Amino acid sequence: MRIHALPADVLDRARKQAGTDEHHESHAESGGAPLRCCLRKAEAGEPLILFRYTPTAGVGPYEEVGPVFAHAEPCDGLESTAEFPEAFRHAARTLRAYTAEGRIHDGEIAQPETLDDRLTALLDNPEVAEIQVRSVSHGCFLFAVTRD
Known part of the structure; x- marks a missing residue:
């Protein structure tokens, strides 16, 4: 199996839009938020963004949108794409x-x-x-x- 964190282009767009509308927030984290950029939990004090995301699977009536957290600045990403985080x-x-x-x-x-x-x-x-x-x-x- 192969694990996929959020794509870099999605993260880049969200980081650029952070704080510009109601769908892209800058966020101060007290720790524990599930990060979708590197698939780990946020540590206290890490600057994050919170934004709406629609995964690529699920179209038409199966399309879903929901909130996701990511680092406010690019990170090293996912450590392994072969193991469940x-x-x-x-x-x-x-x-x-x-x-x-x-x-x-x-x-x-x-x-x-x-x-x-x-x-x-x-x-x-x-x-x-x-x-x-x-x-x-x-x-x-x-x-x-x-x-x-």
């Missing part, structure tokens, strides 16, 4: 599988100890092109997963 393993996650056409194919809630197995099982279906990993409590998009 440890900062996001502490809770159950919603897994939404999409076809190449952007239609929802399947969805489930996976517990921390079954995340890898459930992602692999969903990706084993040839109709699934991408899986969105989301927060169960808030529904926020965390990151995408595709086949290697």
Whole structure:
């Protein structure tokens, strides 16, 4: 499996627009916000942006928009694209599988100890092109997963 943080072009646009409208905020963090640029939790005092994001999977009626946090300045990005980020393993996650056409194919809630197995099982279906990993409590998009 391959893990995808937010694309650089999305982050660049959001950073340029931070503070210019109601959809792009500059944000002072007290620590713990889930960062979508590097897929770790923010440390206290890190300058962040909070903005609206629509993932590429999910078109038409399946398109979703939600809030995401990222560093206010470019960071080193994701450490590994092959392993589920440890900062996001502490809770159950919603897994939404999409076809190449952007239609929802399947969805489930996976517990921390079954995340890898459930992602692999969903990706084993040839109709699934991408899986969105989301927060169960808030529904926020965390990151995408595709086949290697």
